[in-house]
Every structure is written in C-alpha cells, then in structure tokens.
Amino acid sequence: MKLLGSPGSPYVRKVRIVLAEKGAACEYQRIHLAAPDSGIAAANPLGKIPALIRDDGHALYDSAVIVEYLEGLYPAPVLIPAALDDRIEVKRWEALADGIMDATVAISHDYILSDVPDGGLSWSNANQRKKIDLGLGAMSRDLGQRSFCHGNSLSLADIACFVALGYLDQVLPKIDWRTPHENLRRLYERLAARQSFAATRPSAA
Ligand SMILES: N[C@@H](CCC(=O)N[C@@H](CS)C(=O)NCC(=O)O)C(=O)O
Known part of the structure; x- marks a missing residue:
C-alpha cells in the first residue's frame, strides 16, 4: 500500500x-x-x-x-464502531471536522488569491468563517465534559476533530478557538501527546 x-x-x-x-x-x-x-x-x-x-x-x-x-x-483497534448508531455518529463527527477543514482551506486560498487586506473578510470568507465558528460550537457542545468525542475510547471522531483544530492553528492562527471552547483545548492537548498525533505534526512529518 x-x-x-x-x-x-x-x-x-x-x-x-x-x-x-x-x-x-x-x-x-x-x-x-x-x-x-x-x-x-x-x-x-x-x-x-x-x-x-x-x-x-x-x-x-x-x-x-x-x-x-x-x-x-485492520479492525483493531476499533476506530469506526460496527454498530449502526455509533458508526453513523462517528461519521457525523468526521463530516463536521472535514467541513471545518474545507472552510479553512477556502479562506486560506482566498487570502492568497484575492487582494482583500489582511483582517478584512470578503463575503465568501465571512460565509466560510461562519461555518468554522458554528462548527467549533457544535464540536464543543457535542464533546461536553466527556474525554472522547464519541464513546469511551479513541475513535475516528477524535482524530478528525483534532486534525481540524490543528489545521486552524496552522493556517488561521488568529482564530482563537481555545478561549471559548475550553473542552476542545483539553482534548487537543491530551491527544497531541500521543505518538501518532505528534509524529504527524506538519513540522515533524
Ligand atoms: N474531501 C477530500 C479533500 C481533499 C483535499 O481537498 N485535499 C487538498 C489538500 S489539503 C488538495 O488536494 N487540494 C488540491 C486541489 O483541490 O486541487 C478528502 O477528504 O480527501
């Protein structure tokens, strides 16, 4: 492969x-x-x-x-549960995180391609920014005070959520998601210490 x-x-x-x-x-x-x-x-x-x-x-x-x-x-460890409701919930988390990444990509491309001054937002950027803000709010609400995004162990939901947050830091560092979403910050820091997450940092990869 x-x-x-x-x-x-x-x-x-x-x-x-x-x-x-x-x-x-x-x-x-x-x-x-x-x-x-x-x-x-x-x-x-x-x-x-x-x-x-x-x-x-x-x-x-x-x-x-x-x-x-x-x-x-490679069925072990399970990252996408087999049971329908759990599986779909994990895939929904993935779709939410991917959507935040899509919006982040769109804004970063727009900054490169357009002459919108730094700090200003074109309509299209404002629209993408809204997706990011509402998406972060949904992730924070759905995580609540739990240790994992879904269930009691690491799943694709946590991986997707983490990657979306890391990508925001990477390309739109002015977006402060930590202050309003303390629970996402805690999850992010805990996951960042895992070998698989640390080894794939853009600077390390
Ligand atoms: N939905 C796709 C998105 C992949 C994607 O947009 N990748 C970017 C890099 S971050 C890319 O290849 N962009 C090149 C292009 O759009 O032409 C996935 O989940 O794999």
Whole structure:
C-alpha cells in the first residue's frame, strides 16, 4: 500500500494517524501538488490528496473512503464502531471536522488569491468563517465534559476533530478557538501527546 500526500494537508494527516494507531505498514510518498509531474491525476482524477494505492494497484480517495477501507483491513483497534448508531455518529463527527477543514482551506486560498487586506473578510470568507465558528460550537457542545468525542475510547471522531483544530492553528492562527471552547483545548492537548498525533505534526512529518 502506498499513501500519496503532503505534510501540510489535514486530510492526509487524518489518514496517517489512523494508519499509525492501527500499526499498519504503508509506504508514504510525499508529493508536490503544484508540480506538473506530481502524478496525482493518475491516482485521483480530482487531483486531490490523500490517495491510497492498494497492493493490487487500485487507487482510493477521498480521506473518508480511505479510513473506512483501513478500518475494514485492520479492525483493531476499533476506530469506526460496527454498530449502526455509533458508526453513523462517528461519521457525523468526521463530516463536521472535514467541513471545518474545507472552510479553512477556502479562506486560506482566498487570502492568497484575492487582494482583500489582511483582517478584512470578503463575503465568501465571512460565509466560510461562519461555518468554522458554528462548527467549533457544535464540536464543543457535542464533546461536553466527556474525554472522547464519541464513546469511551479513541475513535475516528477524535482524530478528525483534532486534525481540524490543528489545521486552524496552522493556517488561521488568529482564530482563537481555545478561549471559548475550553473542552476542545483539553482534548487537543491530551491527544497531541500521543505518538501518532505528534509524529504527524506538519513540522515533524
Ligand atoms: N474531501 C477530500 C479533500 C481533499 C483535499 O481537498 N485535499 C487538498 C489538500 S489539503 C488538495 O488536494 N487540494 C488540491 C486541489 O483541490 O486541487 C478528502 O477528504 O480527501
């Protein structure tokens, strides 16, 4: 198996944490999306990372499909529970976290492409910012005072939540999510100490 990715991508980080938690062997190939010879289109016609090349050569995308595949391939430890209600709740957490990442990506691209002065928000950015703020509020409310986002052990819900928060720090550090969401800060700090999370920090990866 080979994972195509780059250290700055939160979707790639989600997959890499899942691989590490499961102790799964997988070659990691760093690619530069902007390079004309990146080769990503052969694996993913949408030109996005992550893409996972299976041992039989078949390529999988996107990150949600890849982590579901890995769960089937390496059932222990369980990161996506089998029972329908639990499974769907964990996938909902993943969708929420992915949506925050999508909005963060959109704002960061807009900053690069537009001439909106730093600190100013175009309509489109304001719209994306609202998704981030409401998304953070939903994550904080749903976590409450529990130790894990869903159930009593680490799941894909915690991994996705953590990666979304880390990506906010990485590209939009002016957004202070810690002060209003003390419970997310506690979860983030606890998870950051785990080997799989620490080893995939963009600066370490
Ligand atoms: N929904 C996709 C999102 C993947 C994605 O947007 N990846 C970014 C890197 S962070 C990318 O490859 N962007 C290149 C592009 O959109 O052309 C997933 O979960 O895998």
